[in-house]
Amino acid sequence: MILKEVFKALDIQIQFMKEEIISNRRYFHMHPEIGFDTLNTEKRVREFLEKEEIEVISSKIGVVARIKGKDHSRMIALRADMDALSLQEENEVPYKSVCPNKMHACGHDGHTAMLLAAAKILQSIRSNLSVDVLLIFQPAEEGPNLGGARIIMNDLEEQGLADKILYIFGLHLFNDFETGKVGIRYGSLMSSTDEFDIKIIGKGGHAGQPHTTVDALSIGAKFVSAVESFMSRGKNPLDPAVCSIGIFHSGSAKNIVAETAVISGTIRCQTESTRESILENLEKILKGICEGFGADYQMEVLRGLPVLINDENATGYAENLVQQAVGDKNIFHIMEPTMGAEDFAFYAQKIPASFLWIGSGNKEKGFINLAHQPRFDFDEAALFTGVKVLCCLAMGV
Structure with a gap:
């Protein structure tokens, strides 16, 4: 169990970083990249990590980094997807996509910004981390073909890192649910394709x-x-x-x-x-x-993606920590699986995994459009929930 004082300290750090988190998200939103062609996004991610003196590990695609805790033989892995969609944005906002027919219409800009913020916080308290934290910034979740997770998973196995990972976690923003809510599900969550x-x-x-x-x-x-x-x-x-x-x-x-x-x-x-x-x-x-x-x-x-199955132990670990982090009233159980798909399933085939949903909808602010639509946008307050959840998942061992 994480002490209440730790949660308070997290809240203070996230509050202090709010402008930076939003700025990063809006940069990624304005400069979307598709599939495996995420070089500019990767460059900004690397620069951020290097500035925080976080070790960047060699990888075939994307960006993989490690924050060293006390025990280097074990790891908690956190994954964020970076790619956008082939879609012309119709939102009229200051951070509207500047790239024709490219748009972050699925929240991956937010996922990347959340993991960067969590990385910065975890690096600042690394002496208190029980185990290492592996950060995975992955391209091509939306494809093409079978996407990027399978390639990174193979890379982790070849480097001998996969066997060290206790659990791997991913988050996804959903306007279907109110900002501040976190969804948990045991067993199958998303379908094969x-x-x-x-x-x-x-x-x-x-x-x-x-x-x-x-x-x-x-x-x-x-x-x-x-x-x-x-x-x-x-x-x-x-x-x-x-x-x-x-x-x-x-x-x-x-x-x-x-x-x-x-x-x-x-x-x-x-x-x-x-x-x-x-x-x-x-x-x-x-x-x-x-x-x-x-x-x-x-x-x-x-043959497409496998079924995404949330491991019972990993999900139980996540539920306990999320409950402490956001409170009973803000955690909910996802009652039914979705026929949508996620290449995070390739990690879950090899490593005990859990994929969580972060509510990002806000009717009062007009954030009601669902993913993969040209007017999709989300309540940026959801980013702060996501950062807190990621930090807790890494700190709970």
Whole structure:
């Protein structure tokens, strides 16, 4: 348990740093960078860390740094994502993005600013830290492909750092919840993401002579219907999962039976076993229908992010500390997982992890737009909650 005096000291330090925290956030917001192309953001992060005499560790991507506590054989890891989205900002604010078609519309500017502030505070009290603190500033959470977490995780393993990490934590700002609130969830929090592309190959011909053809369009329609039946009857209804067909292209003219059909979609799951079951049965259904009607098929699956599962011990550790930091009335349990995804899941596959939600919505101030929208912005008071939570997570060992 952290003493009340420590919380009071944290509040004083955060209060003293408020202008700096907001200034950093607004700088990142004005200068958004996408995917792995976060060189300017990384430069500012490194300069800040070096100014605070925090050790920057070599890394393939992003910025990784270490604050040395008493025990160098163990670590608490804290991660912030740095990348923005391909979106034209519509907010008219002094810190509006100066980069056309680039915008921090998911709060990553805030995540980076929070971790920098926490790093500064933790560095100033490093002699009181029980273990080292690993700081991870990660690009490409929004992609492309499988994102940046997988690469950094591999890097940590190669450097022998992964085995030293007791717990790893990440935070995400959400306007869905009131500023000052902190959300906790045990078990699955965010979904896996897989995509599939299918081509059904039949035999085209005259619409007046269907018996001489193999109608790919009709076969494709049967496949879509069969998948929907499987999702409602072939899986546990208490285990959330979605299989959505987003693309169906077939046919070229009204009087021609389609020779091919192209079908693409996405699968989102909350358990790895259901994920594997759906992928396996998807091809079984496709193969059976095509064989039954004399068609061939091609199927490609792009395996995406794994399910993000919050470790019980890491989450219990976090809940205890957050409860002390923000009080019982400001902590809530996230009742349902989301079908959104987070590449933080790659860390959670290897290290006991917990991903927390920080409320950043404020109806009175107009912060009501949700993430990935051109008018997204958040209540900057949420930053101070996030900094306090990050510090406590690092100090609680």
